[in-house]
Structures are given as structure tokens and as C-alpha cells.
Amino acid sequence: MEIVFATGNANKLAEAQRVLGERFHxxxxxxxxxxxxxxxxxxxxxxxxxxxxxxxxxKFQKNCFADDTGLEVDALGGAPGVHSARYAGEPKSPPDxxxxxxxxxxxxxxxxxxxxxxxxxxxxxxxxxxxFEGICEGHITTTLHGFDGFGYDPIFRPLGMNATMAExxxxxxxxxxxxxxxxxxxxxxxxxNPRR
Numbered sequence: 001m002e003i004v005f006a007t008g009n010a011n012k013l014a015e016a017q018r019v020l021g022e023r024f025h026x027x028x029x030x031x032x033x034x035x036x037x038x039x040x041x042x043x044x045x046x047x048x049x050x051x052x053x054x055x056x057x058x059k060f061q062k063n064c065f066a067d068d069t070g071l072e073v074d075a076l077g078g079a080p081g082v083h084s085a086r087y088a089g090e091p092k093s094p095p096d097x098x099x100x101x102x103x104x105x106x107x108x109x110x111x112x113x114x115x116x117x118x119x120x121x122x123x124x125x126x127x128x129x130x131x132f133e134g135i136c137e138g139h140i141t142t143t144l145h146g147f148d149g150f151g152y153d154p155i156f157r158p159l160g161m162n163a164t165m166a167e168x169x170x171x172x173x174x175x176x177x178x179x180x181x182x183x184x185x186x187x188x189x190x191x192x193n194p195r196r
Contacts, residue, residue, distance in 0.1 A: 001190075002027060006038055006056040006066035011150045012179070019174050019183040024190065032060055045070050045082055049122035050129065057124040065123040065186065069179060071152050073101070073115040073140060075108050084152070094151050098144065102155065105140055113140040117156065117178035121186050130189060134181030149173065 005013055005026045017026050029038070039055055040048045045068040052066035070081045080087040080101065088096035105113060116137045123130045137159045144154040146166030153165035158176055165173055174180035 001025065002062070004029060004032065004056050004060065004062050004064035006052045006064055008035075008038070009150075012067070015170065015174060015177075015179060016183055018170060019180055020187050020190070029056060029060075032062075034059065038066070040068065043082055045118060045120040046122075046131065048082065049120040049131070053122040053124045053129070057127070063123075063125050065121055067119055067121045067179060067182065069117060069119040071101075071115060071117055071156070073105070073113070075112050075114075076101075076104060098152060098155055101140065101152070102142070105142075110139065110142075114138075115140050115156065117152075119178040119182040121179075121182040123186060123189070132182045132185035132189070134178040134183070134185065136176060136178040136181070 001023065002025045005016055005028060007013060007028060008030065010028075013026055013028055020026065029035075038052045040052065042048045042051060048068035049066050052068070053064055056062070056064040056066065068082070070084045072078045072081050080097070084097070085092050088100040114137075116135055119134045121132045123132070138157050138161075139159075141155045141157055141164060144166075145164040146154050149166035155164065157164050161168070165177065174183070
């Protein structure tokens with residue numbers, strides 16, 4: 001079954017494809033001829049995920065899903081949250097976002113650097129909306145660790161682990177990450193329908 005993943009991020013596509021497996025073939029909007037920016041005009045992850053999925057559904061009338069993800073740092077009142085991708089401003093720059101976040105957390109002791117990644121996935125299937133959420137608790141390190149992953153992965157250490165998201169394998173990351181958990185819920189939903 002082919003499903004459009006409303007993203008322009010090949011890393012996210014690879015993660016999602018790994019979770020969903022061979023029964024589902026994921027395509028990006030660019031493969032359908034759309035290379036523009038997907039709309040993200042809201043102040044919540046849920047609303048942004050739904051907006052992006054609806055945009056693709058209305059444009060192509062194909063089953064699709066979108067996600068919106070944010071890093072919520074307790075010491076910063078939940079920031080950067082919905083603004084995670086553009087925390088340091090335009091254009092999007094993960095290294096700049098990390099630098100800004102670490103600067104804002106200077107002097108904050110380890111026990112107060114708690115944070116979580118939250119992911120909302122919005123699926124539109126035959127015109128019907130379904131949503132799924134995944135959360136990964138952890139804390140923010142003081143320096144970067146690891147070279148894999150993307151976004152804030154080099155400074156986010158999941159609860160109970162001695163490595164950041166950028167230091168673990170894709171399989172490990174999918175098993176505990178916010179996006180992996182949301183995608184597992186998506187997979188359960190898709191797999192439960194006998195028509196597939």
C-alpha cells in the first residue's frame with residue numbers, strides 16, 4: 001500500500017519506513033511533483049500535523065500522514081516546543097538551534113535539564129482523520145555527543161540511557177523515540193484493517 005508522508009526530510013522518511021515495514025510504501029510529496037513548503041501556521045503540534053496532512057490530502061486525494069514534533073524543555077517553560085525547527089530563526093538550522101538552546105541552559109544543573117520529545121502523527125485515510133502521539137522523556141546534555149541522527153539528537157539523552165539519540169542505532173532509536181512510538185501506533189492502526 002502506498003502512503004504519502006508529508007515531509008521533505010529524507011531522514012524522517014527512512015525512520016518511518018523502517019517502522020512501517022515493506023507492506024507500506026512511503027512516498028514524499030516531491031515524488032508527486034510538490035516541492036514547496038508544507039504549511040505550519042498553528043501554535044500546537046497537533047494542529048500543525050493535521051494541517052500538513054490535510055494540505056496533501058486536498059492536493060492529491062491520496063492516503064497520507066504528517067507529523068509535527070517538538071522538544072519541550074522544562075527549565076524553559078516547555079520551549080522550544082512547536083517552534084523547535086526554527087528556534088534560532090530563519091532559515092531552519094539545527095546547529096544554530098542547538099547553540100541557542102545550550103546557551104539558554106548555561107548554568108542550569110543536570111537534574112533541572114529534564115525534557116521530552118513529543119510527536120503527533122496525523123493520518124488521513126480515505127478522507128478520515130486519525131491521530132497518534134508518542135513521547136520520549138530525557139534530559140539535555142551540556143555538550144554535543146554523537147554524529148548520527150538529526151535535529152536535537154546530539155544533545156538529547158533518553159531517560160535511563162548513557163547515550164544521546166545521535167549515538168544509538170536507528171533500530172534502538174525507533175524503539176524508544178517519540179516518533180517511533182507514534183509510528184508504532186500508526187502501524188497498529190494500519191495493520192488492524194483487514195482490507196490491507
